[in-house]
Amino acid sequence: MGVNEPGSSTAVAITNIVKRYGIGDASVLALNDVSLEIQDNEFFTLLGPSGCGKTTLLRIIAGFEQVTAGVVHLYGEEIEQLPANKRPVNTVFQQYALFPHMSVLENIAFGLRMLGKGKAEIESRAKQMLDLVQLGGFADRRPAQLSGGQQQRVALARALAPAPKVLLLDEPLSALDLKLRQAMRVELKQIQEDTGITFVFVTHDQEEALTMSDRIAVMSSGELQQIGTAHEVYEEPRNKFVAGFIGETNLLDVTVEEVRADAAMCRVGDGAPIACSVAGNTTKGARGHISIRPERMSVSKPKRGDKLTGIVDRLVYLGTDTQCLLHLDNGTEITVRAQNAHESTLGVGPGDRAALNIDAGAARLLVD
Amino acid sequence: MAAPGSDIRRYPGFLPITILCLVMLYAPLIIVMIYSFNDSRSITSWGGFSLRWYEEVFFGLEAAKFKVAALNSLFIAVMAGITSTVLATAAALAMIRGGSFRGKPASFALINLPLMVPEIVTAVATLIFFSTIGFTRGVATILVAHIVFCIPFAYLPIAARLQGIESVYEQAAMDLYASRAQAFWQVLMPLMLPGIISGFLLAFIISLDDFIITNFVKGAGVETLPTAIFGAVKQGIKPNIMALSTLMLLISVIFVTISYFVGKSGAKSSQ
Numbered sequence: 001m002g003v004n005e006p007g008s009s010t011a012v013a014i015t016n017i018v019k020r021y022g023i024g025d026a027s028v029l030a031l032n033d034v035s036l037e038i039q040d041n042e043f044f045t046l047l048g049p050s051g052c053g054k055t056t057l058l059r060i061i062a063g064f065e066q067v068t069a070g071v072v073h074l075y076g077e078e079i080e081q082l083p084a085n086k087r088p089v090n091t092v093f094q095q096y097a098l099f100p101h102m103s104v105l106e107n108i109a110f111g112l113r114m115l116g117k118g119k120a121e122i123e124s125r126a127k128q129m130l131d132l133v134q135l136g137g138f139a140d141r142r143p144a145q146l147s148g149g150q151q152q153r154v155a156l157a158r159a160l161a162p163a164p165k166v167l168l169l170d171e172p173l174s175a176l177d178l179k180l181r182q183a184m185r186v187e188l189k190q191i192q193e194d195t196g197i198t199f200v201f202v203t204h205d206q207e208e209a210l211t212m213s214d215r216i217a218v219m220s221s222g223e224l225q226q227i228g229t230a231h232e233v234y235e236e237p238r239n240k241f242v243a244g245f246i247g248e249t250n251l252l253d254v255t256v257e258e259v260r261a262d263a264a265m266c267r268v269g270d271g272a273p274i275a276c277s278v279a280g281n282t283t284k285g286a287r288g289h290i291s292i293r294p295e296r297m298s299v300s301k302p303k304r305g306d307k308l309t310g311i312v313d314r315l316v317y318l319g320t321d322t323q324c325l326l327h328l329d330n331g332t333e334i335t336v337r338a339q340n341a342h343e344s345t346l347g348v349g350p351g352d353r354a355a356l357n358i359d360a361g362a363a364r365l366l367v368d
Numbered sequence: 369m370a371a372p373g374s375d376i377r378r379y380p381g382f383l384p385i386t387i388l389c390l391v392m393l394y395a396p397l398i399i400v401m402i403y404s405f406n407d408s409r410s411i412t413s414w415g416g417f418s419l420r421w422y423e424e425v426f427f428g429l430e431a432a433k434f435k436v437a438a439l440n441s442l443f444i445a446v447m448a449g450i451t452s453t454v455l456a457t458a459a460a461l462a463m464i465r466g467g468s469f470r471g472k473p474a475s476f477a478l479i480n481l482p483l484m485v486p487e488i489v490t491a492v493a494t495l496i497f498f499s500t501i502g503f504t505r506g507v508a509t510i511l512v513a514h515i516v517f518c519i520p521f522a523y524l525p526i527a528a529r530l531q532g533i534e535s536v537y538e539q540a541a542m543d544l545y546a547s548r549a550q551a552f553w554q555v556l557m558p559l560m561l562p563g564i565i566s567g568f569l570l571a572f573i574i575s576l577d578d579f580i581i582t583n584f585v586k587g588a589g590v591e592t593l594p595t596a597i598f599g600a601v602k603q604g605i606k607p608n609i610m611a612l613s614t615l616m617l618l619i620s621v622i623f624v625t626i627s628y629f630v631g632k633s634g635a636k637s638s639q
Contacts, residue, residue, distance in 0.1 A: 111544035
């Protein structure tokens, strides 16, 4: 990754960041040589399970954590030595951290006041932010008098008020209930597009990441696993972790039969070869896994010649879908999802023998 | 709410034990309060309601002596309260926001030592200390001694309060361009304030009614209210002492009540 020139379209450049907590044997490696670039005006999401280092990375950008090694650039300027209050970034905290002794308006005005803006400007800007998050009538309330969703909006308005170059959001929706969370996803994305501010969003919720993000960085145990659009990380996972963490997947042991330019033919057991897209390099005869999404497969009554067969273990009705758990003859457990859209039936019931059909282009070979 | 099975009222003997404890604790106080309104000189037989002993406290023969003692007590309690609260606030910030440093457990023990050391030992040690360094005993020695033993009493509510304030508030302030000082004065300090007021009130009350240490380190002729009362009682218990004691009790109750409500309102606003 190159160093950014001022005025380039890179908002945040993380270069070879290492973060170690503690010293000696008791130290914990929270981030292991992470490098990534976040573009200007991008909704960028750091996604991963708890303890993967995503919040640490966010706190490094915010200035709450010192890096052990590496460089952080913000619009071309090196910032890893700057204290938090000298960085033109603002944070929406997971628990909002609204100042309980200040009114909603005072909370939103706080950043502007600290920047030494004029009274009239503070007032009008804070009111404008209040309107942006649709809380116009709540200026004089105390945070404790607001619902969780309203507090969340105040936290957002407070962080946006000083017009930061980058807005950092640390799992801001995790404390809201499902309906509100879904509504806020749309609204957050809308605000990001309207304001044109670069958003860096931390979450462990893959659905949240997929719905809002321009690009997603998937992290695990302090390391970057993959960066890509929602479509890329879902359809073209680079490894087993990404395939398993984003959405559901089935992993099947395969042997590589033939390698072409960007695809490979793989054989599951003694079945017919399946065409797979490939992540990374592979060679003929190598063993690996193919990842297939549950919705990209179907089950049917077995016909003569079907090689992938098994016994239906259980059918689970999920409203929009029906999930079929299939126990393959080679011992692998497979999950298949079929939409309940039409009055179609799977044609098989629990205990029946069934054949597994894989959609064309659904299989992806993962090399570990 | 507690489950019905764990309701304390269901334990056998709860009521008699409670009554016994309450009687032991409060009967003497109530008797003193009642007899402070006794018209008779007797401290054992009731002679009708009167406020004469209160009049005696303010205008009687010993009124001047009590007035000087009361002003001494008040001055010392206010000064010791303020000073120990400032020191205790600084100590709480270091202990709770200072990260881990060498000697932290030792510092904690040192701050709270006066709670554990028998007061008479502190009194003797303080007296020896002042004599050794040749410090003239008087109001100043009482004040210094009071500041020292008031610190843990001020520290406890302040530290408890600070512990309940997540450091994310200061981070949020700094994130919004506040300097360290601004984050402290505009965010942390207002949030800590209920604890600080509680700490001050507690230290004030502890200083106001201290007898043992005061008696050791006060110079000849210098009296605080408790030592003056003790001096008067040595010449026989007169009902005006009961009136004076009732007044002190009233002040204590008022302060502790304020402290309680300040703490409570603070807990509510930080939710």
